Amino acid sequence: xxxxxxxxxxxxxxxxxxxxxxxxxxxxxxxxxxxxxxxxxxxxxxxxxxxxxxxxxxxxxxxxxxxxxxxxxxxxxxxxxxxxxxxxxxxxxxxxxxxxxxxxxxxxxxxxxxxxxxxxxxxxxxxxxxxxxxxxxxxxxxxxxxxxxxxxxxxxxxxxxxxxxxxxxxxxxxxxxxxxxxxxxxxxxxxxxxxxxxxxxxxxxxxxxxxxxxxxxxxxxxxxxxxxxxxxxxxxxxxxxxxxxxxxxxxxxxxxxxxxxxxxxxxxxxxxxxxxxxxxxxxxxxxxxxxxxxxxxxxxxxxxxxxxxxxxxxxxxxxxxxxxxxxxxxxxxxxxxxxxxxxxxxxxxxxxxxxx
Amino acid sequence: xxxxxxxxxxxxxxxxxxxxxxxxxxxxxxxxxxxxxxxxxxxxxxxxxxxxxxxxxxxxxxxxxxxxxxxxxxxxxxxxxxxxxxxxxxxxxxxxxxxxxxxxxxxxxxxxxxxxxxxxx
Numbered sequence: 001x002x003x004x005x006x007x008x009x010x011x012x013x014x015x016x017x018x019x020x021x022x023x024x025x026x027x028x029x030x031x032x033x034x035x036x037x038x039x040x041x042x043x044x045x046x047x048x049x050x051x052x053x054x055x056x057x058x059x060x061x062x063x064x065x066x067x068x069x070x071x072x073x074x075x076x077x078x079x080x081x082x083x084x085x086x087x088x089x090x091x092x093x094x095x096x097x098x099x100x101x102x103x104x105x106x107x108x109x110x111x112x113x114x115x116x117x118x119x120x121x122x123x124x125x126x127x128x129x130x131x132x133x134x135x136x137x138x139x140x141x142x143x144x145x146x147x148x149x150x151x152x153x154x155x156x157x158x159x160x161x162x163x164x165x166x167x168x169x170x171x172x173x174x175x176x177x178x179x180x181x182x183x184x185x186x187x188x189x190x191x192x193x194x195x196x197x198x199x200x201x202x203x204x205x206x207x208x209x210x211x212x213x214x215x216x217x218x219x220x221x222x223x224x225x226x227x228x229x230x231x232x233x234x235x236x237x238x239x240x241x242x243x244x245x246x247x248x249x250x251x252x253x254x255x256x257x258x259x260x261x262x263x264x265x266x267x268x269x270x271x272x273x274x275x276x277x278x279x280x281x282x283x284x285x286x287x288x289x290x291x292x293x294x295x296x297x298x299x300x301x302x303x304x305x306x307x308x309x310x311x312x313x314x315x316x317x318x319x320x321x322x323x324x325x326x327x328x329x330x331x332x333x334x335x336x337x338x339x340x341x342x343x344x345x346x347x348x349x350x351x352x353x354x355x356x
Numbered sequence: 357x358x359x360x361x362x363x364x365x366x367x368x369x370x371x372x373x374x375x376x377x378x379x380x381x382x383x384x385x386x387x388x389x390x391x392x393x394x395x396x397x398x399x400x401x402x403x404x405x406x407x408x409x410x411x412x413x414x415x416x417x418x419x420x421x422x423x424x425x426x427x428x429x430x431x432x433x434x435x436x437x438x439x440x441x442x443x444x445x446x447x448x449x450x451x452x453x454x455x456x457x458x459x460x461x462x463x464x465x466x467x468x469x470x471x472x473x474x475x476x477x
Contacts, residue, residue, distance in 0.1 A: 196435040199459050201442045327393050337466035
């Protein structure tokens with residue numbers, strides 16, 4: 001495991017020269033550079049810079065995002081995330097404007113990119129509890145529905161024009177049976193972990209028997225949920241965390257957003273713990289022109305709990321293997337039973353298997 | 357081994373009380389979450405001391421039609437059940453309800469250890 005990145009005086013100098021060249025400026029002064037609390041997969045720094053000359057002359061508040069510590073299976077690297085952000089920004093999704101990508105390890109030792117720093121709070125528990133954040137809740141849910149609809153306008157066909165020059169081969173081919181692909185993927189993960197989880201197998205078997213071909217394959221965010229968007233007192237300020245994007249069934253993102261495990265205890269507010277489903281669905285349907293299919297969303301919610309349980313087992317394994325001793329990772333392993341309980345409830349509520 | 361008094365569970369309970377009532381108020385706000393995680397881990401461990409799975413093991417052995425062996429057998433039996441579910445053995449048939457009942461019972465027992473608040477008990 002490598003620790004947090006160290007940025008000494010020489011690295012600062014290399015960073016300012018990189019930005020000056022990328023921004024076509026005479027020079028760049030770094031006013032502040034401070035680590036932000038980041039995730040387990042990447043590392044974020046707050047950077048304030050003064051650009052001298054060029055089209056972007058002036059003071060800029062930015063975030064520098066680099067790879068950090070151990071990678072999680074299926075998460076994209078920073079260069080790929082930068083390409084996704086460019087496409088999302090061009091598609092009109094509310095994201096921090098992506099500015100410059102650096103893949104030259106000579107600058108900071110790791111790939112990184114810079115984007116605008118957006119004010120706001122993301123922490124799920126706070127967003128759910130503190131109603132002063134995010135503005136009126138129905139309006140926030142409706143806005144999030146519209147944002148998700150915009151993400152789903154990105155298709156294998158439009159991707160190239162949204163971010164010219166970027167390669168999206170890392171997203172793989174667009175499959176017409178993303179549900180069955182995921183079942184195979186998660187079974188493989190469980191086997192890799194030598195995990196014996198009959199309830200997860202019960203859920204996976206249901207997902208296998210009830211999978212349906214998808215009419216339109218789009219970009220899916222795969223982590224669009226409360227906790228991964230920024231709000232301030234006025235409302236939504238940015239959609240974050242693009243590292244799990246894939247081609248898939250747009251309804252799977254709706255299922256993930258509404259899944260009980262992402263309501264942060266506010267279970268009666270089924271759209272991400274912030275509002276009922278109606279305003280969220282309304283925003284999505286009006287912006288996408290696509291009707292929300294209740295059965296497909298229910299499928300997505302079962303898939304969401306299975307996926308989160310598999311990821312939780314992977315995180316616990318990072319602790320158990322000694323690779324990354326961490327109380328947080330260890331405790332994540334113990335949320336699996338409550339996810340399993342919800343899988344049983346949802347499968348029971350869904351009725352008999354189609355093949356039965 | 358006969359445990360001396362106070363036993364492990366009692367020590368853990370007192371340690372957790374000390375953490376939450378004495379130490380937590382002294383911690384800087386950015387370390388609060390760590391302390392709450394420690395308290396949660398201690399609570400799970402304390403509940404796990406008291407949890408037994410003999411009944412569950414018995415009903416699982418019955419479903420799989422094997423003799424109920426020692427405590428170490430649970431993991432093997434669950435591995436077998438997991439495999440059979442994946443292969444579709446309980447998609448239909450008389451055993452489906454027995455398996456569903458077992459899965460719910462064992463999951464509730466695990467949630468009772470990991471997060472009993474969820475069960476409203």
